[in-house]
Amino acid sequence: MSYFMWLLLSLFLLGGASDNCPCERPELCQPVQKERDFEVFVFDVGGKTWKSYNWSTVTTVAAFGKYDPELMCHAHSMGARLVLKGDVHLADIVDQNNRTAWIKEKVDLAKRQFMDGINLDLEQAVEAESPEYTALTALVKETAEAFHTQIPGSQVSFDVAWSPNCIDKRCYDYISLGKYSDLIFVMSYDEQSQIWGDCIAMANAPLEQTLNGYDQFLKLKIDPKKIVMGIPWYGYDYSCLSLSQEGICSIEKVPFRGAPCSDAAGTQKPYSWIMKQVNSSLTGRLWDSKQKAPYFNYMDNIGQIHQVWYDDPESLCPKANAVMSKGLRGIGMWNGNILDYSSNPVAQQQTAKMWNVLLGC
Ligand SMILES: *[C@@H]1O[C@H](CO)[C@@H](O)[C@H](O)[C@H]1NC(C)=O
Ligand SMILES: *[C@@H]1O[C@H](CO)[C@@H](O)[C@H](O)[C@H]1NC(C)=O
């Protein structure tokens, strides 16, 4: 057989699958097939800090940054999936042809980039029984079918708010979303997105409220083995309009989706920033025994008082333990990049603790 014939035959046998494979070993471009019992689902927003992840625990990385072939090869070498980000304006995919075209585009992109599925992150307001409500369910069903058929072993996940109770006006058909997707990623953070009571700074993810959200999903009979708990590796920095003697920080009224007040009054800060700021704070780390969360107050350089609420290994520990006790599929975080991955020994210790608490404590 001539070299040319051999080349043609090889291309035919490989089905073009390893064309342009950027990895050192072509088999690393194969989609990940193996399921692991416990999911550790990491959102990656770009850059190279993924090199410092604890890869012995990571099972899925959702690529929310720019496509990084080096990340794909590395994830595959560690048996971890790399999945696309999927977002589309729901009004545009009520139309079946538009929906099919969108799904095809995503499957083709995933194949071209040797990826292992898609994370659907729509977060749009939807009224129950509206055309968008039906279209969303159809989108998840059809996306899962297309991916599973065309990329064997691929994973289709869907991000939901901390509770299925129309949070942020997301009145989705959660039962069907649970049925058709491989995983539901519950975003147990931004839980003060709609503040109906006193307009004050509170925890990003109070323990009781967080766990109550899972009980609501489980009450809908969503398979616990499809539910991944999402925890925050960030907190909220609020500028206090006033700080009461009891330490209550009242915040500006910023409405959100019908609620008069919201965490949008604050700014999100990464754990790496928080760990530096707490040392130069007015109070040092305080603990709220009702919300089971740490916080502190600091003064900025123009004399304004701030209150910062966040999660650390102590507040995350009972959440991670609940993943085990409720028999959920796993845990994940927004996002993997926002720890301090520098060589500072204090930072290294803090970062290792944040990774290790994912598996419970
Ligand atoms: C199809 O999607 C495009 C955007 O991608 C949008 O402009 C158009 O209105 C949609 N068509 C229908 C019939 O929904
Ligand atoms: C913050 O303070 C703690 C305790 O005082 C100390 O161990 C740690 O090194 C400090 N962290 C940083 C980032 O300076």
Ligand SMILES: *[C@@H]1O[C@H](CO)[C@@H](O)[C@H](O)[C@H]1NC(C)=O
């Ligand atoms: C990575 O995670 C594993 C499993 O939890 C743990 O045993 C190991 O110590 C971690 N590695 C580092 C560098 O923290």
